[in-house]
Amino acid sequence: MTLICYREMALPLWKNLLQTTKERILQQRRLSLYNGAHGYEEELIKKKLQQFAGGSINLSKEDNGIGILTLNNPRLMNAFTGTMMVELQERITELENWKDGKGLIVYGAGNTFCSGSDLNAVKEISNSQDGMNMCMFMQNTLTRLMRLPLISVALVQGKAFGGGAELTTACDFRLMTPGSEIRFVHKHMGLVPGWGGAARLVRIVGSGAALQLLSGTARVDPEKALRLGFSEQTLSSSDETRALEEARAWLSQYTEGPVSVIRAMKKVVTAGRELPLEDALRTEKDIFGTVWGGPANLQALVRRPKHK
Ligand SMILES: CCCC(=O)SCCNC(=O)CCNC(=O)[C@H](O)C(C)(C)COP(=O)(O)OP(=O)(O)OC[C@H]1O[C@@H](n2cnc3c(N)ncnc32)[C@H](O)[C@@H]1OP(=O)(O)O
Numbered sequence: 585m586t587l588i589c590y591r592e593m594a595l596p597l598w599k600n601l602l603q604t605t606k607e608r609i610l611q612q613r614r615l616s617l618y619n620g621a622h623g624y625e626e627e628l629i630k631k632k633l634q635q636f637a638g639g640s641i642n643l644s645k646e647d648n649g650i651g652i653l654t655l656n657n658p659r660l661m662n663a664f665t666g667t668m669m670v671e672l673q674e675r676i677t678e679l680e681n682w683k684d685g686k687g688l689i690v691y692g693a694g695n696t697f698c699s700g701s702d703l704n705a706v707k708e709i710s711n712s713q714d715g716m717n718m719c720m721f722m723q724n725t726l727t728r729l730m731r732l733p734l735i736s737v738a739l740v741q742g743k744a745f746g747g748g749a750e751l752t753t754a755c756d757f758r759l760m761t762p763g764s765e766i767r768f769v770h771k772h773m774g775l776v777p778g779w780g781g782a783a784r785l786v787r788i789v790g791s792g793a794a795l796q797l798l799s800g801t802a803r804v805d806p807e808k809a810l811r812l813g814f815s816e817q818t819l820s821s822s823d824e825t826r827a828l829e830e831a832r833a834w835l836s837q838y839t840e841g842p843v844s845v846i847r848a849m850k851k852v853v854t855a856g857r858e859l860p861l862e863d864a865l866r867t868e869k870d871i872f873g874t875v876w877g878g879p880a881n882l883q884a885l886v887r888r889p890k891h892k
Contacts, residue, residue, distance in 0.1 A: 700746025
């Protein structure tokens with residue numbers, strides 16, 4: 585009798601858990617670019633990447649809905665080791681499941697952003713199969729970062745080189761500190777961007793400027809970045825704590841307000857950026873439906889604010 589009772593209680597819970605896990609996997613697939621049909625072998629490359637350990641990717645979620653994602657490998661100028669690539673994927677999954685999140689700051693520990701992939705690791709995976717899998721792994725992860733319903737900003741201190749420069753383009757905005765530098769050094773390495781950086785850069789600065797930055801391996805200082813529309817603002821301090829404070833204040837002008845509305849706002853812009861017009865319009869209609877008549881909308885109708 586008791587056994588049957590436990591079974592009856594446990595079954596719906598178990599089913600619920602399975603359903604949630606299934607939905608989560610399906611959502612990740614939807615937001616990713618590559619799967620087995622593209623010859624992508626995720627488990628294989630993850631196993632490989634796990635062999636190149638060092639550093640970490642840390643996430644803290646603040647009460648104001650702003651997440652702070654830290655690239656933490658200062659000994660190598662925050663170069664991405666294999667385990668950091670895997671950890672980045674895990675942190676992005678965490679952010680996808682953070683329903684109270686509104687904004688995200690990505691920055692590097694020790695006053696510098698990121699010097700790209702760890703050259704010690706990439707030397708060991710320089711064969712074609714590993715290279716393609718690593719490329720698809722990072723493109724999947726950075727595409728999911730770009731599509732998060734959070735307004736994201738890369739806080740660039742020190743240097744953002746190679747894959748580090750590519751990572752800045754997966755954020756909605758870039759803020760730079762005095763003396764910092766973004767540089768697509770791929771040509772010097774006999775490469776082109778492979779983490780999606782070229783495709784995103786073209787959309788940010790246009791194809792002419794992107795071609796110049798990539799083929800000229802040009803140094804992009806804060807002034808040049810502002811001129812190109814690559815960076816939003818040059819912060820006044822290059823001190824880590826103060827720069828982070830400034831980035832928080834800058835971001836909060838956009839994350840202030842109800843969580844449902846801020847997240848919906850990012851979603852309509854993502855649709856507009858990525859989809860053909862008619863699909864984007866239909867998506868906008870669907871997202872509009874999630875806020876219309878919602879608590880923030882009804883409260884505003886009662887308050888009748890004047891937008892002076
Ligand atoms: C699709 C992805 C494509 C890519 O990302 S390819 C990788 C592109 N990145 C690079 O080539 C960066 C190479 N590094 C550099 O140019 C310079 O280290 C850099 C970033 C300008 C910094 O210069 P400095 O400030 O003079 O510092 P440093 O050279 O003494 O560096 C400090 C320690 O960090 C190491 N480091 C820097 N970037 C690294 C990297 N990507 N992989 C592995 N190790 C890296 C560097 O070797 C040095 O270590 P150590 O003190 O010699 O043991």
